[in-house]
Structures are given as structure tokens and as C-alpha cells.
Amino acid sequence: MPILPQFGNPEQKTMGTREIANLCEKEHRNVKRDCNVMFASLNLDALKFEHIYFDSMNRQQTEYLLDEELTMTLVTGYSIVLRNRVIKRWKELEQQPDLSNPVQLRGLLLGYVEKNIQLTTENQTLTKAIENITATENGVKFQQACKILNVKQADLAKWLRDKGWDRYINKSRASTHYSQERGYCETKFEEVDGVKPSGEPYNYTKIEFFILPKGMAVLAKHFGGEA
Structure with a gap:
């Protein structure tokens, strides 16, 4: 009462x-x-x-x-x-607050409006940042993503592992079926020819992990404070 x-x-x-x-x-x-x-x-x-x-x-x-x-x-x-x-x-x-008091009611309404203006501005800023982050078509590598998102490598690595976005193949980071299916990440495999110091030719598979624009948008929202 x-x-x-x-x-x-x-x-x-x-x-x-x-x-x-x-x-x-x-x-x-x-x-x-x-x-x-x-x-x-x-x-x-x-x-x-x-x-x-x-x-x-x-x-x-x-x-x-x-x-x-x-x-x-x-x-x-x-x-x-x-x-x-x-x-x-x-x-x-x-x-x-006493809603029957015009002074208090006006103060509440002004505070509500100011808060919504602030949230709208913050959301617009975040949206713009996400647009800039996801401007690339081919995605970015792990280290580049850390710099763009301004997040520590250990923190991003833990997040990717906890969410099931990455795995390791021959000690190289690679995408999972989960992240690939949703368009968050992808792994590129490239056959590379090399020559050993002895002069003997050899061949190996180069593995490169990329975070795609859709994945970067998710990460930007998370590390930007929305999730």
C-alpha cells in the first residue's frame, strides 16, 4: 500500500x-x-x-x-x-516516486527520455562499429579479430572454445562444423610445396582460420557489452 x-x-x-x-x-x-x-x-x-x-x-x-x-x-x-x-x-x-506530484512525474519522464536518448546513441554507435568491423568480405584471422575488437587473445580464444566455434587440427586453429554451418567461421586448406635444408622437396597442408563478417558481428555485440 x-x-x-x-x-x-x-x-x-x-x-x-x-x-x-x-x-x-x-x-x-x-x-x-x-x-x-x-x-x-x-x-x-x-x-x-x-x-x-x-x-x-x-x-x-x-x-x-x-x-x-x-x-x-x-x-x-x-x-x-x-x-x-x-x-x-x-x-x-x-x-x-509520487506520480500524483507533477514535479516528480516530470522528473521521471525527463529521466526516461534522457535514458532512451543515451541508449539510442549507444546502439547507433555500436551498429556503426559493427558495420565497419564486418565491411570485409573474406573475414579476418584470429590476431586481426583481437585487434579490431580490442580484446585479449586469451579472452577471445576462451570464448571461441566455450561456444564451440573452433578446434585444433595438427596444432592449428580451425573452424568447427557448428561455426561453419552458421557462417561464423571458416577454415582454408592449402597444399604448399617446400624444400628441406637438405634440398629434399616436401609437401604440407597449410591451415588458416578465419572469422567471417557474420561471426564478427556476433563478437562485436558480445564484447561491446550487449551479451
Whole structure:
């Protein structure tokens, strides 16, 4: 139950006796009785604090709306535990915005708009960065990707392994079926002829691992903070 404005004044916060009864685990009628004793002791008119509400059977009932001072005065006679519970609840409710207050409502709306403008700008910047990163048609090698993304090789290597994007063939990084099928990475194999120091010719398979534009877009979003 929120703190309510008292007597039409949006700046005057109050707590209802139903809320107090719930927090203090007391019957509402008993809390109202305690209020009447307090009003009498302070020479206050109870009618000024009455508030009409309808119960679960749609019957008209009354409760009292108390400001912070009267709320604390009322619960002073209760146990320390119950008094502390009311104090904590009051502070929680005070932090909630009052949507009936034009000043607070305007502040909330302005904050919401400013936040959305900021997020839109950040998203546009990230989108532009992704476009630049994925401008290449052939993809980039692992070391190039690290530089473009401004990420450590160990971090990118771990991410690729955890996501199942790469594997090793003859100690060379290569794409997996998973990453190839989705267009994230590819591996190029090239037969290379060489000559040993002894002059003997030999042949080997050169393995090159590439991260494709689609894969770079995923990585840019992840290391850019979106995932």
C-alpha cells in the first residue's frame, strides 16, 4: 500500500492504519483504537485523519492516514521489532516516486527520455562499429579479430572454445562444423610445396582460420557489452 497524499496536498505523505496494522501484525480495529487514544492525548480531531475505503465485501470502512510524525508517535508504544519494521517500511515508501506530484512525474519522464536518448546513441554507435568491423568480405584471422575488437587473445580464444566455434587440427586453429554451418567461421586448406635444408622437396597442408563478417558481428555485440 503506497503512502497517500493527505488532504489533497501532494507533498504531504501519509501512511494508513491498515498498512500499520499489517506491519505490526495487529488487528486494524486495535490500531484505530490506539490512534484515538493518541489523538485525544494530543488534542487532535480524529475526523481530520479519516479516510474512506471499501473492504473485500464492498462495504464502506474508515481508516486513519497519519503523517510520519504521528506514525512514529503511534508505534513508539509498540515493541522495538515492530517499531523498526514500520520505520523501514516508511523509508521504502518515501523513496517511491509520487506520480500524483507533477514535479516528480516530470522528473521521471525527463529521466526516461534522457535514458532512451543515451541508449539510442549507444546502439547507433555500436551498429556503426559493427558495420565497419564486418565491411570485409573474406573475414579476418584470429590476431586481426583481437585487434579490431580490442580484446585479449586469451579472452577471445576462451570464448571461441566455450561456444564451440573452433578446434585444433595438427596444432592449428580451425573452424568447427557448428561455426561453419552458421557462417561464423571458416577454415582454408592449402597444399604448399617446400624444400628441406637438405634440398629434399616436401609437401604440407597449410591451415588458416578465419572469422567471417557474420561471426564478427556476433563478437562485436558480445564484447561491446550487449551479451
